[in-house]
Amino acid sequence: MTSLFSPGVQQTLDLIGIFVFALSGGLLAVRKNMDIFGICVLAEATALGGGVMRDLLIGATPPAAFSNLGYFVTPLVAGLVVFFLHPEVERINRAVQTLDALGLGLFCVTGTVKAHDYGLGSVASVALGMLTAAGGGVIRDVLAMEPPSLLRWDREIYAVPALVGATMVAALIAVGRLTTLTASSAALIAFVLRMFALKYGWRAPRAWHRNGSRTSEE
Structure with a gap:
């Protein structure tokens, strides 16, 4: 790998x-x-789900989550932290x-x-x-029987910053300009977009000319 x-x-x-990522899964649990057990399962799924799906799709087996013990144990540690200290983590x-x-x-x-x-x-x-960045959150929500926050209009954009960062990396690769500095810049831009979304409540637009009078759907 590069x-x-x-x-x-x-x-x-x-x-x-x-x-x-595992903390967020544990908190939802x-x-x-x-x-x-449920706390640890959601912590593992949130933290590793996106990477595992990516590795399986590209044929990188066994997935890094299972070949590197640190990757597998870290979500368990986060789950235990949430189990014992969830009020403090919420604060x-x-x-x-x-x-x-930053992880995104x-x-x-x-x-x-x-x-x-x-x-x-x-x-x-x-x-x-x-x-890789957002798949674990979708798995977390599905396991918790929640509508995936990735698809909810009333949540700040999450996948869009990841899409922007990933697109920048692909463009840099295409023109032969991918370096540690340019890759870090793409990660930073994705991070900043997500933080602005949280600060200003940025959301993706809904259907054009949608009838907004049906509040039961909101």
């Missing part, structure tokens, strides 16, 4: 992103009144959202690069970059 960062830095960044939700946005930016970049390294074209690589 090396954007040194192995130690890449591992650290991955584990931070995985840990924060607590809100759903799940037991410790720092803004910090969790910020780190989550990182994973949309690394997911796109890995898909390209396995021979996929630009469009498919972008799609799998976005899947």
Whole structure:
């Protein structure tokens, strides 16, 4: 795989992103009144689901989530943190959202690069970059029997920043300009877009000329 960062830095960044994604899964499990097993399952699914789906689709088996013990254990640690300290974690939700946005930016970049390294074209690589960043959240919501937040109009945009970051990476690869600096810039832009969405309540537009009088659908 194309090396954007040194192995130690890449591992650290991955584990931070995985840990924060897992916290969000664990918190949803607590809100759903799940037991410790459910908390850990949602933590694992949220943190690793997108990467596992990407690896299975591109034929990178066994998935990194299962070949690297640190990747698999980290969500369990996050699940235990939520189990014992969920009120405290809820209180720092803004910090969790910020780190989550950082993970989104990182994973949309690394997911796109890995898909390209396995021979996929630009469009498919972008799609799998976005899947890497946002797929775990969809699995989390489905397991918790919630409408996926990715598809809800009343939630701030999440997939769009990942799509922008992944598209930038694919374009950089196409013109031979992908470096650690340019990849970091793409991750930063995805991060900033997500943070602006949280701050200003940015949402994707709904159907053109949609009849807004039917409040029961809102």
